[in-house]
Amino acid sequence: MTKTLTSVAALFVLAGAAGAQTLPSWNDSASRDAIISFVDAVTEEGGQNFVPEADRIAVFDNDGTLWTEQPVYFQAIYALDQVKARGAEDPSLLTSDVLKAAAAGDLETVLASGMDGVLEVINFSHSNVTVADFKASAHDWMTSATHPQSGMAYAEMTYQPMVELLEYLREEGFATYIVSGGGIDFIRAISQDAYGIPPQQVVGSEGTTHYEVIDGTPTLMKDGGLSFNDDKDGKPVGIERFIGKRPIFAAGNSDGDFQMLEWTSAGEGPSLGMLVHHTDDTREYAYDREGHIGVLNMGLDEAEARGWVIVDMAQDWSAIWTGQD
Amino acid sequence: MTKTLTSVAALFVLAGAAGAQTLPSWNDSASRDAIISFVDAVTEEGGQNFVPEADRIAVFDNDGTLWTEQPVYFQAIYALDQVKARGAEDPSLLTSDVLKAAAAGDLETVLASGMDGVLEVINFSHSNVTVADFKASAHDWMTSATHPQSGMAYAEMTYQPMVELLEYLREEGFATYIVSGGGIDFIRAISQDAYGIPPQQVVGSEGTTHYEVIDGTPTLMKDGGLSFNDDKDGKPVGIERFIGKRPIFAAGNSDGDFQMLEWTSAGEGPSLGMLVHHTDDTREYAYDREGHIGVLNMGLDEAEARGWVIVDMAQDWSAIWTGQD
Numbered sequence: 001m002t003k004t005l006t007s008v009a010a011l012f013v014l015a016g017a018a019g020a021q022t023l024p025s026w027n028d029s030a031s032r033d034a035i036i037s038f039v040d041a042v043t044e045e046g047g048q049n050f051v052p053e054a055d056r057i058a059v060f061d062n063d064g065t066l067w068t069e070q071p072v073y074f075q076a077i078y079a080l081d082q083v084k085a086r087g088a089e090d091p092s093l094l095t096s097d098v099l100k101a102a103a104a105g106d107l108e109t110v111l112a113s114g115m116d117g118v119l120e121v122i123n124f125s126h127s128n129v130t131v132a133d134f135k136a137s138a139h140d141w142m143t144s145a146t147h148p149q150s151g152m153a154y155a156e157m158t159y160q161p162m163v164e165l166l167e168y169l170r171e172e173g174f175a176t177y178i179v180s181g182g183g184i185d186f187i188r189a190i191s192q193d194a195y196g197i198p199p200q201q202v203v204g205s206e207g208t209t210h211y212e213v214i215d216g217t218p219t220l221m222k223d224g225g226l227s228f229n230d231d232k233d234g235k236p237v238g239i240e241r242f243i244g245k246r247p248i249f250a251a252g253n254s255d256g257d258f259q260m261l262e263w264t265s266a267g268e269g270p271s272l273g274m275l276v277h278h279t280d281d282t283r284e285y286a287y288d289r290e291g292h293i294g295v296l297n298m299g300l301d302e303a304e305a306r307g308w309v310i311v312d313m314a315q316d317w318s319a320i321w322t323g324q325d
Numbered sequence: 326m327t328k329t330l331t332s333v334a335a336l337f338v339l340a341g342a343a344g345a346q347t348l349p350s351w352n353d354s355a356s357r358d359a360i361i362s363f364v365d366a367v368t369e370e371g372g373q374n375f376v377p378e379a380d381r382i383a384v385f386d387n388d389g390t391l392w393t394e395q396p397v398y399f400q401a402i403y404a405l406d407q408v409k410a411r412g413a414e415d416p417s418l419l420t421s422d423v424l425k426a427a428a429a430g431d432l433e434t435v436l437a438s439g440m441d442g443v444l445e446v447i448n449f450s451h452s453n454v455t456v457a458d459f460k461a462s463a464h465d466w467m468t469s470a471t472h473p474q475s476g477m478a479y480a481e482m483t484y485q486p487m488v489e490l491l492e493y494l495r496e497e498g499f500a501t502y503i504v505s506g507g508g509i510d511f512i513r514a515i516s517q518d519a520y521g522i523p524p525q526q527v528v529g530s531e532g533t534t535h536y537e538v539i540d541g542t543p544t545l546m547k548d549g550g551l552s553f554n555d556d557k558d559g560k561p562v563g564i565e566r567f568i569g570k571r572p573i574f575a576a577g578n579s580d581g582d583f584q585m586l587e588w589t590s591a592g593e594g595p596s597l598g599m600l601v602h603h604t605d606d607t608r609e610y611a612y613d614r615e616g617h618i619g620v621l622n623m624g625l626d627e628a629e630a631r632g633w634v635i636v637d638m639a640q641d642w643s644a645i646w647t648g649q650d
Binding site: 054131175184188198199200202206209210211212213217218220233234236237240241242243244245259262263266 | 379456500509513523524525527531534535536537538542543545558559561562565566567568569570584587588591
């Protein structure tokens with residue numbers, strides 16, 4: 001009788017473990033082991049590396065870390081699509097060569113026009129619009145427009161293993177934040193649906209916004225521009241401003257994330273830095289030291305010395321996008 | 326037997342109610358009733374005014390709403406005290422007339438020097454310092470320096486009824502935020518201890534901060550200045566930037582909070598706007614339409630039409646400061 005009960009109990013334990021496998025889309029790998037060991041250590045009550053829940057702050061870059069960033073940042077494609085769509089309705093809106101190039105989908109000319117030209121294109125859809133209308137437009141685009149290569153909706157191109165990692169950390173008492181060079185309102189338009197991350201846990205680059213009562217209605221209007229660049233050394237600044245605490249976990253994929261990992265790793269207690277390495281030319285893209293997006297040099301050079309985990313997408317992940325079957 | 330049981334049960338209900346009295350330092354008043362009615366309505370599952378927990382955002386001004394702001398904002402007294410203390414150690418630091426006036430405690434001359442002069446005094450203690458050192462200094466000052474009139478430590482001069490209100494709202498599933506014209510780092514130095522509000526739920530005015538690796542140590546340095554003024558129409562902007570959602574509860578005490586209440590009240594669902602009216606010249610201070618701090622005109626003129634609750638400190642509160650016996 002005792003034996004039978006024990007067997008049944010063992011069966012339940014096995015079933016429970018299988019039903020709630022940790023990080024199921026991660027292959028058995030050094031990176032998966034490092035994540036789980038770290039989480040086990042900081043959540044072990046009474047352990048020497050225990051971190052109270054209030055201090056379990058995890059920060060994630062977005063483009064290239066939580067979702068795809070090729071052939072170019074999705075937000076840039078959104079901006080071009082808006083210029084194209086509205087320009088087709090009313091060509092008089094295309095008041096400059098750079099806007100005409102954007103409407104024609106000529107990204108090369110837009111990029112060659114420098115920061116002023118890029119901001120002119122971004123401002124076309126990111127200014128003179130209420131924050132609410134902008135978020136609705138961005139959400140609609142991300143869930144309906146399709147990626148030129150995968151054919152999937154952009155919102156489906158989040159990485160399944162990273163979504164699992166976010167959920168796993170939250171189950172273990174972490175607060176998960178996005179800290180992105182992308183626009184804060186653009187990401188907030190999808191962060192809850194795509195990642196389970198509410199707007200107050202999204203830090204990003206910002207234009208200015210102003211408050212105005214229009215025809216009796218209190219309104220927040222986007223003014224455009226770039227008043228805060230949440231990239232490189234802007235990331236620790238954005239983290240301090242929005243969170244006011246140093247994270248213990250940071251994940252990125254490019255040199256734009258270097259300072260965020262550096263700042264996180266310099267804390268007194270335990271910490272984990274992680275870099276997603278785009279090595280999968282078959283299922284996603286392969287790129288690192290060269291290119292126009294997501295260049296990764298400092299991270300590859302210094303990860304080992306700094307104890308950061310490099311995630312090899314081709315080797316470590318059994319699935320890529322959440323939207324795939 | 327049945328009767329006895331019923332009586333015992335009734336006794337327990339009474340005891341339970343007395344043991345967990347809602348807002349114990351609030352007198353039976355229209356303002357207390359309005360708060361409790363609102364909370365009951367938005368937390369009633371299935372009720373027509375039910376609001377899910379994720380959207381129960383409550384925002385509070387700090388100076389004059391959560392703690393005293395007389396004879397002048399505590400942060401200004403901190404700034405003067407720092408100039409005085411460091412100037413006594415090294416008079417060569419007092420490089421201008423306005424700094425000399427600050428060191429002498431001559432606030433009038435400092436204020437008469439205009440925004441440039443005020444910023445010079447504030448920057449003396451709020452720049453060229455790491456964020457961590459600044460917070461430590463501010464925390465030390467708030468818990469050890471004493472108020473010129475009450476003789477209490479500044480951190481003890483939080484309002485007991487408001488601390489109870491914060492706790493009550495959190496128990497009812499609200500997230501409580503501070504949205505203050507005061508400096509964000511100054512408030513974060515004490516917000517958890519004083520109000521149970523973690524740093525990521527404090528929005529305030531900001532100078533710039535930069536990231537720098539100094540002698541191998543990653544460091545966040547305060548640069549001073551005023552890059553964001555979280556007052557008046559800046560408050561809805563700060564709320565959107567940090568929270569990304571419209572609050573359903575907003576409490577202030579001055580015209581600097583008008584737009585925050587206006588924005589909150591313009592939401593589609595239920596909302597409550599509240600103004601603390603300083604009417605108690607005996608236990609605290611009495612002021613509203615005139616003065617140099619916390620001027621309240623628009624709120625008094627428009628509260629009734631807008632359905633905002635005016636809290637009469639003298640009438641509605643049975644206790645004032647948390648630090649009092």
